Amino acid sequence: MGHSYEKSKKIAFKTINILGLITIVEVVFALAGKGYIIEGVEVSTAIMALVMIALSLTKAYLIVYEFMHMKYEVPALVKTVLLPVGLLIWAVIAFFTEGNTWLNYRSNLKEKNEEKVENREVKPPAKQESMILINDHNNLG
Amino acid sequence: MADTLTHHAAEENAEKLWEGGKQPFKISYGKLMMWYFLLSDAFTFAGFLIAYGTLRVSMPTWPVPDFVFSAFPGGLHHKPLYFVTVMTFILLFSSYTMVRAVQEGHRENKNGVVFWMILTIIGGMGFLGSQAWEWNTLIAKEHVSVTTNPFSAHTEYGVYLEGDGVDIKEGDTFEPGTPYLIHKHDGEWHQLDYRVTEGPDAGTVKEQEFGPKSFGALFFFITGFHGFHVLSGVIFLIIICVNAATGLYIKRKNGYEMVEKIGLYWHFVDLVWVFVFLVFYLI
Numbered sequence: 001m002g003h004s005y006e007k008s009k010k011i012a013f014k015t016i017n018i019l020g021l022i023t024i025v026e027v028v029f030a031l032a033g034k035g036y037i038i039e040g041v042e043v044s045t046a047i048m049a050l051v052m053i054a055l056s057l058t059k060a061y062l063i064v065y066e067f068m069h070m071k072y073e074v075p076a077l078v079k080t081v082l083l084p085v086g087l088l089i090w091a092v093i094a095f096f097t098e099g100n101t102w103l104n105y106r107s108n109l110k111e112k113n114e115e116k117v118e119n120r121e122v123k124p125p126a127k128q129e130s131m132i133l134i135n136d137h138n139n140l141g
Numbered sequence: 142m143a144d145t146l147t148h149h150a151a152e153e154n155a156e157k158l159w160e161g162g163k164q165p166f167k168i169s170y171g172k173l174m175m176w177y178f179l180l181s182d183a184f185t186f187a188g189f190l191i192a193y194g195t196l197r198v199s200m201p202t203w204p205v206p207d208f209v210f211s212a213f214p215g216g217l218h219h220k221p222l223y224f225v226t227v228m229t230f231i232l233l234f235s236s237y238t239m240v241r242a243v244q245e246g247h248r249e250n251k252n253g254v255v256f257w258m259i260l261t262i263i264g265g266m267g268f269l270g271s272q273a274w275e276w277n278t279l280i281a282k283e284h285v286s287v288t289t290n291p292f293s294a295h296t297e298y299g300v301y302l303e304g305d306g307v308d309i310k311e312g313d314t315f316e317p318g319t320p321y322l323i324h325k326h327d328g329e330w331h332q333l334d335y336r337v338t339e340g341p342d343a344g345t346v347k348e349q350e351f352g353p354k355s356f357g358a359l360f361f362f363i364t365g366f367h368g369f370h371v372l373s374g375v376i377f378l379i380i381i382c383v384n385a386a387t388g389l390y391i392k393r394k395n396g397y398e399m400v401e402k403i404g405l406y407w408h409f410v411d412l413v414w415v416f417v418f419l420v421f422y423l424i
Contacts (some may be wrong), residue, residue: 056419
């Protein structure tokens with residue numbers, strides 16, 4: 001499409017080589033970052049994740065644009081397929097924020113479960129007071 | 142006057158473009174609908190993968206991928222990510238052979254189409270076989286299930302008070318993030334005891350806890366859903382390959398469009414694997 005047979009053949013061969021190379025780089029980086037290749041060298045998870053995501057998106061681009069011929073389609077078609085995918089950016093942000101909140105809830109819950117109450121004489125407080133106490137306790141977290 | 146005329150002509154053209162019989166996107170109906178099907182499928186997969194990410198960040202600890210996926214055929218161990226890299230290359234290779242089949246189709250070369258499609262089918266089957274081996278290792282040897290997950294990682298510094306006879310010896314120390322696998326012998330789980338050496342709980346004796354339950358369910362469901370896509374892809378590849386071999390598409394004279402359509406689907410399966418590979422194995 002858009003190219004002669006010989007040229008398309010060349011492009012496909014070049015693309016598959018780049019894809020293979022990126023995959024090798026990803027695996028080597030994943031192992032090197034965790035100290036498997038050089039003893040004692042470790043990279044922070046955040047940097048690792050960012051590099052991996054960037055490399056994977058490059059692979060996705062090559063597969064969609066070269067192998068699936070998106071590069072040679074009419075711009076309007078490209079837009080109808082790719083623009084909706086943009087919605088996922090918000091889905092990722094929203095859900096990861098949510099996941100972080102759950103993590104905080106979990107650690108808070110664990111903390112509260114492990115809290116030990118000293119043995120002391122409990123004076124039965126007046127009803128009104130006990131309500132305030134419960135509220136105060138909830139506010140601690 | 143001339144202005145209104147050109148305007149009128151443009152309007153008429155636009156009307157003609159959309160009134161049927163033409164292809165505004167310069168692509169056939171079948172291929173266009175394949176694109177939209179793949180778009181919807183992408184959302185399904187994205188939903189699953191985002192659910193995985195959300196649950197993973199919500200847990201204080203998570204199985205370490207390069208520890209979980211470190212077995213290799215032939216009884217080899219401690220080969221982190223080797224096998225899954227082989228699987229990735231099998232799928233990438235089959236994607237390349239698919240491109241070649243489509244290109245041979247464009248120049249109406251029947252034998253070329255069939256040859257490259259057979260290689261693609263072999264690649265797809267190779268991937269499915271590898272996945273079966275991986276699942277078997279996890280289920281039969283390491284006893285991971287949809288509800289039980291013996292893989293986890295420590296959150297404290299400590300020292301083991303007993304060994305499991307495989308990897309862990311009595312007196313081995315560990316730090317936060319050190320992975321472990323709880324072994325099962327004769328139908329019984331052996332959770333090892335350890336003493337915490339640092340932090341507020343220093344000195345207390347604890348036993349290994351099971352990992353987040355959702356790991357098994359997410360892994361089997363998501364890779365299973367992808368594997369099911371590969372399986373149906375292989376079935377359609379076989380059908381279309383047989384059709385091509387019998388000369389059905391020669392009569393249609395449309396540059397083997399069916400091969401192009403299954404090609405789009407096959408590349409999509411490869412595309413999804415790029416992201417499954419990313420979230421399950423690399424990060």
